[in-house]
Amino acid sequence: xxxxxxxxxxxxxxxxxxxxxxxxxxxxxxxxxxxxxxxxxxxxxxxxxxxxxxxxxxxxxxxxxxxxxxxxxxxxxxxxxxxxxxxxxxxxxxxxxxxxxxxxxxxxxxxxxxxxxxxxxxxxxxxxxxxxxxxxxxxxxxxxxxxxxxxxxxxxxxxxxxxxxxxxxxxxxxxxxxxxxxxxxxxxxxxxxxxxxxxxxxxxxxxxxxxxxxxxxxxxxxxxxxxxxxxxxxxxxxxxxxxxxxxxxxxxxxxxxxxxxxxxxxxxxxxxxxxxxxxxxxxxxxxxxxxxxxxxxxxxxxxxxxxxxxxxxxxxxxxxxxxxxxxxxxxxxxxxxxxxxxxxxxxxxxxxxxxxxxxxxxxxxxxxxxxxxxxxxxxxxxxxxxxxxxxxxxxxxxxxxxxxxxxxxxxxxxxxxxxxxxxxxxxxxxxxxxxxxxxxxxxxxxxxxxxxxxxxxxxxxxxxxxxxxxxxxxxxxxxxxxxxxxxxxxxxxxxxxxxxxx
Amino acid sequence: xxxxxxxxxxxxxxxxxxxxxxxxxxxxxxxxxxxxxxxxxxxxxxxxxxxxxxxxxxxxxxxxxxxxxxxxxxxxxxxxxxxxxxxxxxxxxxxxxxxxxxxxxxxxxxxxxxxxxxxxxxxxxxxxxxxxxxxxxxxxxxxxxxxxxxxxxxxxxxxxxxxxxxxxxxxxxxxxxxxxxxxxxxxxxxxxxxxxxxxxxxxxxxxxxxxxxxxxxxxxxxxxxxxxxxxxxxxxxxxxxxxxxxxxxxxxxxxxxxxxxxxxxxxxxxxxxxxxxxxxxxxxxxxxxxxxxxxxxxxxxxxxxxxxxxxxxxxxxxxxxxxxxxxxxxxxxxxxxxxxxxxxxxxxxxxxxxxxxxxxxxxxxxxxxxxxxxxxxxxxxxxxxxxxxxxxxxxxxxxxxxxxxxxxxxxxxxxxxxxxxxxxxxxxxxxxxxxxxxxxxxxxxxxxxxxxxxxxxxxxxxxxxxxxxxxxxxxxxxxxxxxxxxxxx
Numbered sequence: 001x002x003x004x005x006x007x008x009x010x011x012x013x014x015x016x017x018x019x020x021x022x023x024x025x026x027x028x029x030x031x032x033x034x035x036x037x038x039x040x041x042x043x044x045x046x047x048x049x050x051x052x053x054x055x056x057x058x059x060x061x062x063x064x065x066x067x068x069x070x071x072x073x074x075x076x077x078x079x080x081x082x083x084x085x086x087x088x089x090x091x092x093x094x095x096x097x098x099x100x101x102x103x104x105x106x107x108x109x110x111x112x113x114x115x116x117x118x119x120x121x122x123x124x125x126x127x128x129x130x131x132x133x134x135x136x137x138x139x140x141x142x143x144x145x146x147x148x149x150x151x152x153x154x155x156x157x158x159x160x161x162x163x164x165x166x167x168x169x170x171x172x173x174x175x176x177x178x179x180x181x182x183x184x185x186x187x188x189x190x191x192x193x194x195x196x197x198x199x200x201x202x203x204x205x206x207x208x209x210x211x212x213x214x215x216x217x218x219x220x221x222x223x224x225x226x227x228x229x230x231x232x233x234x235x236x237x238x239x240x241x242x243x244x245x246x247x248x249x250x251x252x253x254x255x256x257x258x259x260x261x262x263x264x265x266x267x268x269x270x271x272x273x274x275x276x277x278x279x280x281x282x283x284x285x286x287x288x289x290x291x292x293x294x295x296x297x298x299x300x301x302x303x304x305x306x307x308x309x310x311x312x313x314x315x316x317x318x319x320x321x322x323x324x325x326x327x328x329x330x331x332x333x334x335x336x337x338x339x340x341x342x343x344x345x346x347x348x349x350x351x352x353x354x355x356x357x358x359x360x361x362x363x364x365x366x367x368x369x370x371x372x373x374x375x376x377x378x379x380x381x382x383x384x385x386x387x388x389x390x391x392x393x394x395x396x397x398x399x400x401x402x403x404x405x406x407x408x409x410x411x412x413x414x415x416x417x418x419x420x421x422x423x424x425x426x427x428x429x430x431x432x433x434x435x436x437x438x439x440x441x442x443x444x445x446x447x448x449x450x451x452x453x454x455x456x457x458x459x460x461x462x463x464x465x466x467x468x469x470x471x472x473x474x475x476x477x478x479x480x481x482x483x484x485x486x487x488x489x490x491x492x493x494x495x496x497x498x499x500x501x502x
Numbered sequence: 503x504x505x506x507x508x509x510x511x512x513x514x515x516x517x518x519x520x521x522x523x524x525x526x527x528x529x530x531x532x533x534x535x536x537x538x539x540x541x542x543x544x545x546x547x548x549x550x551x552x553x554x555x556x557x558x559x560x561x562x563x564x565x566x567x568x569x570x571x572x573x574x575x576x577x578x579x580x581x582x583x584x585x586x587x588x589x590x591x592x593x594x595x596x597x598x599x600x601x602x603x604x605x606x607x608x609x610x611x612x613x614x615x616x617x618x619x620x621x622x623x624x625x626x627x628x629x630x631x632x633x634x635x636x637x638x639x640x641x642x643x644x645x646x647x648x649x650x651x652x653x654x655x656x657x658x659x660x661x662x663x664x665x666x667x668x669x670x671x672x673x674x675x676x677x678x679x680x681x682x683x684x685x686x687x688x689x690x691x692x693x694x695x696x697x698x699x700x701x702x703x704x705x706x707x708x709x710x711x712x713x714x715x716x717x718x719x720x721x722x723x724x725x726x727x728x729x730x731x732x733x734x735x736x737x738x739x740x741x742x743x744x745x746x747x748x749x750x751x752x753x754x755x756x757x758x759x760x761x762x763x764x765x766x767x768x769x770x771x772x773x774x775x776x777x778x779x780x781x782x783x784x785x786x787x788x789x790x791x792x793x794x795x796x797x798x799x800x801x802x803x804x805x806x807x808x809x810x811x812x813x814x815x816x817x818x819x820x821x822x823x824x825x826x827x828x829x830x831x832x833x834x835x836x837x838x839x840x841x842x843x844x845x846x847x848x849x850x851x852x853x854x855x856x857x858x859x860x861x862x863x864x865x866x867x868x869x870x871x872x873x874x875x876x877x878x879x880x881x882x883x884x885x886x887x888x889x890x891x892x893x894x895x896x897x898x899x900x901x902x903x904x905x906x907x908x909x910x911x912x913x914x915x916x917x918x919x920x921x922x923x924x925x926x927x928x929x930x931x932x933x934x935x936x937x938x939x940x941x942x943x944x945x946x947x948x949x950x951x952x953x954x955x956x957x958x959x960x961x962x963x964x965x966x967x968x969x970x971x972x973x974x975x976x977x978x979x980x981x982x983x984x985x986x987x988x989x990x991x
Binding site for chain 1: 830870871874881885890891892896900903904907908915916919922923926927930933934937938970971972975976979
């Protein structure tokens with residue numbers, strides 16, 4: 001596969017990585033009261049840059065755009081190599097947007113403000129870096145560097161069991177990442193032995209022509225790293241713990257951005273690098289995906305804790321992404337990528353909603369809620385839209401992706417498509433159940449609760465502002481998916497070129 | 503012609519010009535010794551020591567051409583000069599934090615300074631040795647002075663116990679080394695690395711040669727505190743004054759790794775199968791044992807001692823592969839370990855001076871609230887030891903990884919990976935205590951200028967090298983290739 005590049009006239013990607021880091025360094029020196037405005041402005045600048053890229057991106061052909069490459073470690077053949085195709089670009093844009101939402105939301109934070117915003121800024125730089133790096137060493141650096149701030153965010157600003165959750169998150173991810181590293185190093189060595197090329201560039205490793213046996217080994221090593229991050233069943237146990245304990249903004253980033261790294265890894269690396277192994281493991285991935293979808297949807301039904309419920313629903317949605325990816329056809333992959341974006345919006349919005357409820361009621365337990373809709377109508381509307389988008393109501397973003405995934409899967413395995421389709425009903429079930437229990441059921445409210453509820457205020461400005469763009473975008477994708485499909489088309493075709501030709 | 507002239511004409515004058523760093527260190531040691539006898543001006547002694555180190559570092563860095571001098575007994579080449587520079591550098595940092603520490607512990611003795619300088623001289627001789635005898639002299643000079651240094655807390659039982667253990671086991675180690683040297687001499691008739699290399703090859707190995715190599719490996723493993731010859735390490739490290747622990751864990755270790763590499767590659771290049779296997783087993787044992795025991799420690803100083811055993815394992819793992827990649831990885835990891843090791847131990851040394859600080863993990867509670875800057879430094883040291891990018895520890899491990907996988911030694915690579923994950927348990931614990939627990943005391947920390955500078959320097963270096971390791975990798979590669987080219991000279 002040969003890839004064309006369009007060099008950046010202005011190093012816009014590097015700038016979007018460096019700006020948050022500079023801001024983080026600046027905050028270390030500045031007074032605490034500047035932390036909020038500086039972070040919000042920084043994240044808005046990054047968002048503007050990524051939006052500019054989104055509109056300046058030429059999606060009529062497959063080229064790596066805004067491409068920069070500088071030699072970095074000649075001894076190991078490592079370069080600093082960044083650029084975007086449509087997949088990276090949408091992920092970067094999603095990341096930038098979610099960080100704006102997280103920062104705006106975090107104006108409510110009171111505890112250790114400076115360190116909080118520094119952690120998030122470093123996290124933002126690392127997350128963007130993961131999606132734009134085409135050099136495997138840089139990819140790995142960003143992939144791992146992200147652990148440090150996230151570990152602190154969960155561990156310092158989380159709830160009661162935060163230390164356990166943070167450690168579990170760290171160890172799980174670190175474990176997977178090291179196997180990912182072994183895989184990449186193995187391929188690098190193989191490339192050197194066979195071809196005499198010293199390079200860690202994605203575009204060199206893609207043309208390895210591995211024998212099938214090695215392809216399987218490397219596929220498994222990389223897949224372990226990605227599967228833990230996704231997380232796929234049975235590696236998902238860190239996720240509910242981390243989500244439940246993380247602070248609201250941390251949950252938002254975790255669900256909207258960090259989970260996407262795993263699926264991004266599958267799409268970006270596993271498919272183009274190991275086409276034969278991907279075909280070979282398709283049934284396995286389908287099975288794991290379907291188990292994830294059904295099992296975790298069932299688990300979600302049984303939850304009484306709002307965040308845990310949303311966490312399980314995330315695993316379920318990621319199952320859709322997995323089967324869409326490994327359907328190995330255009331519809332499936334487009335659907336998987338759109339589900340990734342859509343899940344970014346919906347899960348971010350749902351976790352914001354959960355955080356919002358907690359701020360008011362100081363409980364995440366569903367039984368402590370009920371009848372809230374009457375007392376906070378604006379919130380109830382936005383929450384409703386997000387929940388419906390998550391459940392896959394047509395006209396909202398969740399439907400588009402899941403529909404395309406099912407369409408793609410149906411061509412390959414009817415059974416998988418049917419099973420996954422059935423679980424959509426369960427998905428609608430737990431979402432509606434959650435909404436019903438939390439927001440309606442006024443008739444069952446005790447008088448003491450009504451008394452308390454009457455004192456509740458509806459959304460304040462930062463909360464509203466962080467919510468509204470997500471909800472608007474759910475409509476944008478849901479009502480006009482054609483633009484997104486067109487944006488992604490050439491990229492999906494390029495990724496699948498080893499399966500469908502061209 | 504006088505007798506003297508005749509002698510000179512017969513055997514030539516050694517080239518003293520290339521010995522300038524050693525001469526400066528020796529003179530500084532003697533000057534410090536004299537001044538310490540005459541005055542009690544503590545500040546002056548520190549300044550003179552630091553100045554001497556600084557003066558010695560310049561020629562070590564700028565000297566362009568190396569030479570084999572002293573009638574073939576002393577080799578000043580790129581390899582030894584680079585290591586000398588880094589040894590001097592690490593000693594410099596130990597010296598500038600030493601005085602406040604000792605004064606706060608009320609155990610100030612002027613002896614520390616010249617003993618450190620003599621130990622440094624021993625290490626410099628070690629890394630310059632082209633010959634088993636020179637190497638032996640160097641390692642003895644370094645070891646004996648460090649035995650004394652480790653026991654300098656004269657009123658403290660732990661310190662004496664650690665020093666005594668170190669003396670007994672270290673003495674055993676040198677005895678084993680000398681026995682190994684004797685066997686190799688008996689087998690080859692020479693102490694010279696080059697001659698030994700020619701005589702001992704894979705095809706003509708016999709009991710004498712193998713026994714010599716094995717004994718030498720055991721003795722060196724003891725000095726490098728590799729499991730199962732590590733027993734002195736935790737006690738000696740914990741008991742010694744903390745800056746001295748830093749000196750032992752960093753300078754002495756680095757010199758030992760350099761000399762191990764040099765002996766293995768230059769003296770036994772054609773018998774690599776033996777030492778590959780030997781070091782691979784020792785490395786695996788060190789990684790497994792060091793990491794698991796470190797998990798159980800509540801005293802952070804002792805934990806770092808075990809972690810340094812584990813790091814010996816990571817570094818020595820490179821010797822499982824006889825390739826230039828492996829040698830480069832070993833040199834790179836040794837060099838960057840200076841920053842992590844010094845950072846970690848000097849952090850403890852600076853805090854030990856504070857009120858009611860006992861190095862217990864509980865003392866770390868809420869450190870991030872009491873001093874965000876210090877907590878950040880320790881965070882960087884811990885993550886670097888763990889090997890998380892963007893710290894340089896990652897590139898250290900990556901190099902070892904590349905070497906092992908490149909030579910198809912998968913089992914050791916897997917041990918390294920699994921043990922890295924285990925090590926997350928105790929490194930993270932420190933971070934958790936610093937950031938996620940509430941402080942029990944709000945007393946502020948007072949650090950001396952030297953301590954603040956050292957910690958900031960180490961943390962910055964770790965981050966900069968973690969983003970841009972190119973220069974250090976190039977140096978390491980240069981040295982690795984230099985060693986290989988020297989084979990069969």
